[in-house]
Amino acid sequence: MAPRPEPVRVADRAAADRLIADTLAQMRELAGILDRESAHVRAGRLRDGLAEEERKAALAAAYMQGLETVKANAVALARLCPGGVADLREAHRRFAAAVESNQMVLATARSVSESLMKSLSADLARASQPQGYGGQRPAASPYGAVRATPLVLSRSL
Template structure:
């Protein structure tokens, strides 16, 4: 077990309709809040505001953890929920479909931003490196010696 992991408490058993409705409402609330965070992150990353988009990473992580725990509680109490609050469970399933679309859009946007960033770094590195390679051949048939000034280092500032 890692030092930063916490032991999840087992989900409480639902025995009443009120308990079933409360569990569904709790999971629905966490899912809605996480969806809002994901939508804001997606919009900011799409706009190129990467730092601002990823600013709520801790909150997103905490909400995701609560959401997973809620799903586990729903699984544990699936039979009771289907018997005690079938309409609330059905509404939650429908809302979950919309949440899944939000999550997938967020995943695609983040993957695209990562791919673009990696490509920019590769392109920049290739351009910097191209000046250090010979661009032609010397009379002896070998490449010309690299120019001493062409081998400059790549410096990236994380404080921009």
């Protein structure tokens, strides 16, 4: 396990400005990745949407660490750079809206893909049942209940 870095302590105006600027930069870059991901997923380009997954995870971790540093230095930041704190709050509000929008896009894509898989599975099950006259009933099997064949999915498409 790697040792945790020493927490940053803001002692002057320059350190406060640097912490706020770094946090805002991480937030902007992460929001840009989320926007690109959402645009690709909306257009059905899932592979392109997931292309920046590693970078997104690294930025999210850095952003969360930055937020912890901001919280630990909240009093000093408010005293040394009140305008920067207001900018950070406003940027965080916009970032939260971008995250929420991205989550809705991903949830919609997940729901659509699940619906498609269920529909495909039902169509395959229906096609595997024998067709005959009268009501649709499963054919009697000497082995008990007829089990549906498994659905195979190719991830290389």
